[in-house]
Amino acid sequence: MLFRFFLTLLCLPVLSVAQTTYELNSGWQCQPIARVKDAGTVISSPSYSLTGWQPAVVPGTVLTTMLANKQVPDPFYGMNNKLIPDIYHIGRDYYTYWFVKEFAEKADAGEQVWLNFRGINYSCDVFLNGRKLNDKPYTGMFLRKSFNITSLLASKGTNRLAVIVYPPDPVGNPNGGQGGDGTIARTVSHQYVAGWDWIQPIRDRNTGIWDKVTIEKTGAVQVKNPHVVTLVPGKRQPSGPQQPATVRVSAELENPTATHQTGTLTYTLDGHTLTKTVTLNARSTTTVDLPALTLTNPKLWWPNGYGQQHVYPMTIQFKAANGAISDIEQLNVGVREIQTDWNTTTRSRQISVNGQKVFIKGGNWIISDAMLRFSPERYDAEVRFHRDMNLNLVRIWGGALSERPEFYQACDKYGLLVMQDFWGSGDCNGRWVDPMKKDDQWTRRQYPDDHALFLTSASDQIKMIRNHASLAMWCGGNEITLPQDIMTSLRDSILPQLDGTRWFIDYSNSDDMSFNFLGGNGDGPYGIQPVRKFWEYRTWPFNSEVGSVGVGDYESLERFMPTENRVTPLYSKETKRAKVDSVWDYHKYIGYDGAIAPYGEPTDARDFGKKAQLVNYDQYRALMEGFTSHMWDWYTGTIIWKTQNPWTALRGQMYDYYLDPNACLYGLHNGSEPLHIMFNPVDSMVMVANNTFTFQRDMMMVIKVYDMAGKDSTLTQVFSEIGPTLVRPYVPIGRTLSALARDKGAFLSLRLLDLNKKPISENLYWLPDATGTYSGLQQMARATVKIATRSIEKGKVEVTLTNPAGNPVAFFNRLSLLDPQTKKRLLPVFYSDNYVSVLPGEQKTVIIDYTPTPNAPLVSVEGWNVPEQTVAIGK
Incomplete structure (x- = not known):
């Protein structure tokens, strides 16, 4: 089942925009290697026939292309994933593909043209107009690559690009272990694709040109990798006059020409312009430091719940000696400073922003989509949900990837601090004895095979995202340190040189983050808990993983589960286990144990989903309230495992894969309010x-x-x-x-x-x-609720629920916005609150934010003891 977005949201501008930049994101064609016998130099010739080639999805993976061409079923629906050949069993050639794209471009006098790849998994060769561009293998999932193609462009302007993409090697045996047999971690790639306890294996291991491909035109000098540092001394307040802050800016300048170039590098911020004259040697790249700016009475950037998320537009440009603009970069700057110190009471790190300590209420983030189908709109929606949970931090788990600039733009916008892991996990990288793993711990401890590639990739990704105000912490790996030489280089040289402003944690539950002195009490607890446990059970003082359940309601189940599989899980008090349907099990259901029964044994899956929402709300409200009740005494922060799923899983999520929120989100919204x-x-x-x-x-x-x-x-x-x-x-x-x-x-x-x-x-x-x-x-009596709706503005509606005096409490009402034709929920939609209860003789007002549709949507209200009502807006 493919999710269709009905969303047009204001997003921050992209991180950097050159003088002329555009994406190559349509018109691609592809073919598996088995069907192509010719060399890349031949295939990339514009005269080479592409008859019989198929449309390709770029950015995308082989599997997303196969899905778009209806060659495989939706792997997120039912048991469909089992019908798709796994690369480990069928061989790497099956998912090795050629991707070809024709584009019109030529270089005028004085122009330089660049071909940029933001991510290819895993290795490739690149050809343009009959010429090979890379002189050595381009390898590694997390490594940008740029080619100067000025001299290779066709004189008539019609060009053909051909890229052959090879899968990771090894691909890992998906044997049911965390990361399968672990060997996927020998590559500099993501680990979850061989399967985890919350996802089934991704059959092609996400092979493909998975991130943006762009063409960029500049003058003789290109501006690259700007670096902006903001210093905010002292203890600040979110409002009122501010003491000055300092802004420091540098950038790399590349001169690919055969002659030296002279000009001025300039940046502009808040009406201030600072300039430096530069002379660049031929065929060189130089880092240039610009004069520092003292910003008087600055508008500061604050985390969610503490203040506004102000950002300043900044323009950085290089102007040649003749006055012509050679290249321009544009970015948004949030003026803030992150500090950490040791809390001697809790014995854990304490995070401060602009001199003010912040109690961390966070969520673990895996990835937006397990098949790498990213979009600014989806990023914006997901991060907005985290803002609506009243969280202030998102941790990017180490078995996935370094998140994209579009994700960070959304975090900048909504005030979510980010803890970014590098690419390693204790499960694959040798922390524990594990019979599911192919190699022993000593071998796995040195994963990946190519340490130099890891460090090169890390340096590149640091440069890509370091300017975002939301980026607050770097973390070496998930539940394990990286190999010693990698970690030492990152900690002692690479991060100080390329960033130098953020806290580096060696691994996610390190003693440097949280002195874990409690013996059996560690991170967690995981899974369903008595609500009082979150209040009385003392875990690690900065807990990086604690979480519970997350099944959606029946409408959520319908989206990915065949009718015959919507069978209620049956919990046995004797065995303390639940008997579940095969699809529930395949989608990683974890049990609610005895938590449903006190509300009455569920009569069917719909009733189970309804009662599960009561448990969801109670669990996550109690989780955050319990940790908050001990802030600065037991804890300096906690991070929920986990707040979202990148596929149709049945655990640990505040909203489902289709962006439909469940009661977990609103339990957190309540329990986390400032x-x-x-x-x-x-x-x-x-x-x-x-x-x-x-x-x-x-x-x-x-x-x-x-x-x-x-x-x-x-x-x-x-x-x-x-x-x-x-x-x-x-x-x-x-x-x-x-x-x-x-x-x-x-x-x-x-x-x-x-x-x-x-x-x-x-x-x-x-x-x-x-x-x-x-x-x-x-046994509650029904409460008949009066519903009033009115349109506040385009895409925003106010809904008021009135419960007349003399009624019982109108309990646990789910509001939904429906398509008037299908009567199905519009997604994503944002509610100021949901699963709301209205006391007798009182009212409750909810604001609903949505993307306008051609036909006015309907508002649906259904509660525990409130019959479903559907009304038109304005009625």
Whole structure:
């Protein structure tokens, strides 16, 4: 099933734009090597016939091309992936392909023309107009490559490019281990493609021209790899006048011509222009440092939840001695400084931005799409979801890749700090004894085979993404250090020289990040947990992986699961295991154990999905509340394993592969809010967390309990205050609460009100009866909710739910935006809140953001005890 985006979002401009740059992203043709007997010098001749060649997807992989040509079924649907030959069994030649593209271009006098590849997996030879461009193999997934093709362009302007792409070698045996038999890690490539505990193997190992191909035209001098450093001394506030900040800029200048070149290198930022005169030797590349800029009263960039994400447009250009502009680079600069220091109380690193400590609430990110089908729109949507979860950091897991500039642009926009791993994992690289692995630990400890290629690739990727304000930390590898020579070079020479502004962690759960002194208590816990465990179980003080479940509702299951496989998992208390259908198992379902049963045994898969959302919400709200309750005492941060899936998996996700959010997202949205009132189930204490830099005063705390009929009892209300970046307990309510919930359970309503009696934090818990069963929820009377909608602006609608007085709580309402013809959900759509409950006699308003469609969508509302209603906007 192919996902269709209905999204047009404002994105930040691309990282760098030369004087003339365009993509070669259409009109490609391809053929497997077995069907082509001619050499690249022949194939790249414009006169060579391409009759019988097939359309190709570039950027893309062999498998995405095969899917587009309907030669394979959608590997993300059902058991289809098992129908596609795996490269390990069928041989590398099966997925070795020629890719050919014709384009019109010629160089005028004084012009230089460049052919740029941003990523090819894994090795290739490149030919243009009958000539081979690379004199040695171009190898490595994470290595950009640029060719000056000025002298090779056809005089009439019609050119043919031919690229043969070979898969990784070895490709790894997909034997069910983490990264299969581990040998995929001998390459400088991603590891998950041989399979993991959250994904099935990618059959072609993502062989192909997987990232952008561009043509760039410049004058005699090209501007490359600009480097911008911002220094923000002191402790800053997000608002008000600012003391000065310093901006330092450098760039590489390449002169490919046979004569020396003289000119000026200039950058412009916020109305300031700084210039340096430069003379470049023939056929040379030189790094030039420009004068530093003191920026007065700067507008600073802050992480999500703490302030605005301001960025300054910057232009860097080289102007020749005759005044002609030779090349221009444009980028966006976020003025901020990242600092770290050691918290002696928690014994872990503490992150500060612009001098202010930030409690890290993060999510582990694998990759946007397991088959590398990337787009700025999808990146924007996924990162926006993380912003909506009230997270402030995303960690890029080491078994995948260094993320693309478009991902970082979205993180810059939405205020998500990024911890970027390099390419290694303890599973493949030898941390543990593993009978699934082909090589022993001593051998695996030295993966990859080519250390020089790893370091060259790392240097290149650092240059590609280092200017993004969101990039906060580098990490050597996932749960293991890189080989000693690689790590030493990265830590002691490459990163100081090419960056020098960010914290480098040697591996993801290193003692340098988090002093892991707790014996059996480590990272995790993983999987379903009693909610109180997140509050009372002490894990590592900067926990890089802790997570739970993530099954979507029935509409999510329908998108990738055949009807006959939508079978409810059956959990056995005796065996403590669930019996699941083969498709659920293939898509890596992990059990909800006994967490569903207290809501009533599910009657079918639809009912299971509905009840799973209650568990999802409760799990992730409790996870973040529990860690936040111990901030600066036990913890300086936590990173959820994991927040998204790059295919149709059934675990660890806040939204599904098709970008449909589930209740996990909104449980986190609630539990992670910057100013948050919450209930500690361990000591029955009402607490407030303030994850802002502002002293919060004159807040009225209102604590009520509602029974299943909707009758309320006020336990207490009291004015309170709390200082910045603090958490504190206020009111114990355990004895009274237990008595009110004993028979049928109850709802606990917590609110913080401002002096205008407006809510600034709301939280509603549903509590079981004395037996641990939600007997009252199972017997709740219906609540008829009134729905009012109005269009605020194009692509934005306001929905107000009203629950009349005398009703029970209108509990756990899912809002959806529907296509008026198909009645299916539009995706992606962004909700200011969801799975909302409305107390008797009250209203709840939700803002829905979506891409406008030709026909006005419908709004659907369905709750636990609220019958589904579908209304037109404005009705």
